[in-house]
Amino acid sequence: AQSVAQPEDQVNVAEGNPLTVKCTYSVSGNPYLFWYVQYPNRGLQFLLKYITGDNLVKGSYGFEAEFNKSQTSFHLKKPSALVSDSALYFCAVRDDNYGQNFVFGPGTRLSVLP
Amino acid sequence: KAGVTQTPRYLIKTRGQQVTLSCSPISGHRSVSWYQQTPGQGLQFLFEYFSETQRNKGNFPGRFSGRQFSNSRSEMNVSTLELGDSALYLCASSASLAGALGEQYFGPGTRLTVT
Numbered sequence: 239a240q241s242v243a244q245p246e247d248q249v250n251v252a253e254g255n256p257l258t259v260k261c262t263y264s265v266s267g268n269p270y271l272f273w274y275v276q277y278p279n280r281g282l283q284f285l286l287k288y289i290t291g292d293n294l295v296k297g298s299y300g301f302e303a304e305f306n307k308s309q310t311s312f313h314l315k316k317p318s319a320l321v322s323d324s325a326l327y328f329c330a331v332r333d334d335n336y337g338q339n340f341v342f343g344p345g346t347r348l349s350v351l352p
Numbered sequence: 353k354a355g356v357t358q359t360p361r362y363l364i365k366t367r368g369q370q371v372t373l374s375c376s377p378i379s380g381h382r383s384v385s386w387y388q389q390t391p392g393q394g395l396q397f398l399f400e401y402f403s404e405t406q407r408n409k410g411n412f413p414g415r416f417s418g419r420q421f422s423n424s425r426s427e428m429n430v431s432t433l434e435l436g437d438s439a440l441y442l443c444a445s446s447a448s449l450a451g452a453l454g455e456q457y458f459g460p461g462t463r464l465t466v467t
Contacts, residue, residue, distance in 0.1 A: 279401060281356070281442055281458035302427040328395065340385070340456070342395040 240265050242331050242343035250349045259314040259346045261329030265269045270332040271312040273303055275347075277325045285327075288312060299323070319350045354379065356445050356459035364465045370431040373462045377424050377445030383407075385456065386418060389440040398441075401426055430464075433439040438466045 241264045251257045263269055270289055270310045274282040286297025303314045312329060329343040357376045365371050377384050385408075386398040397410040401420035418428040424445075430437055440463050444456035 274458075278449060279460075281460045282444075282456075284455040284457065287455055339410065340395045341397070342387075343392045 240331055240333050240341040242329050242341050244327075244329055244343040244346045247344075247345050248347045248349065249352060253321055253350050253352050254318050257316050257319040257323070257348065257350070259327050259329075259348060261312045261314065261343060262310050263312060263329070263331040264310060265331055265333040267333045269312075271303075271305060272330040272332075272340075273297065273301070273312075273314050273340075274328045274330060275325045276328065282328060285314070319348075321350045321352050322350055324350045356443055356457050358441075358443050358462050360462060361460065362463045362465075363413040364467060365433050366467055367433055367435060369433050370429065371433060371458055371464060372427055372429045373443075375426045375428075375443030375459060375466075377426070377443075378457055381445040381447050381457070382424055383446045383448060384420055384424065385446075386426070386428050387442040387444065387460045388412075389442055389461070390438075395442070398428065416440075433466045435466050437464065439464060 243262045245260055272287045273285040275285055276282045285301050286295050286303055288295045288305045296302045301316050303312055305312050325347045326347050328345050330340050332340050354418040359374045383402045385400040388396050398412055399406055401442050404441045415431045420426045440461045442461045443459045446456045
């Protein structure tokens with residue numbers, strides 16, 4: 239069975255500092271990994287994905303994520319945080335076995351302090 | 353391109369009633385997935401439709417059902433509403449089956465409150 243863990247409910251970071259939001263996963267096959275962001279009273283917005291290839295994936299709004307197969311992790315990073323990055327971040331995984339649905343992590347609330 | 357639209361945006365129902373939510377995917381997208389989001393359970397997958405056929409189903413009771421029309425628009429229905437069904441219901445569309453190689457695009461959600 240697939241599962242996703244986001245070990246931190248809340249991450250606080252000062253504006254201008256680098257940020258990391260952690261994600262670990264478990265799948266039976268090869269993983270498709272995704273990060274989504276949710277702003278208040280809004281649906282989820284896609285940030286980036288890892289399907290195959292380069293372990294460092296670059297996405298929207300300056301975010302990037304590193305796929306680490308040995309640690310089964312897919313941490314989201316940004317070199318310099320903005321106050322406007324404050325939101326709820328979800329990591330999601332889909333097993334490459336055809337027909338497997340998405341499993342989302344519980345979410346991490348990121349607060350960027352001015 | 354217009355994004356995913358969901359109607360209505362807000363809904364208040366009483367226990368025992370039934371409700372139908374609607375989702376219009378991005379033009380050209382054939383996959384529509386539904387999710388329930390609550391503070392306690394997070395985002396949980398309900399079901400996915402692709403080309404009018406249900407392809408995947410999450411672990412929800414039979415009171416939750418859905419369908420997809422030939423124009424890819426989808427509806428989900430919840431019968432005999434319970435207080436615990438209060439949630440934000442999100443619809444997501446993708447060009448391929450559940451975004452197998454691509455990403456899902458989410459609508460703004462329908463906020464259902466059951467009293």
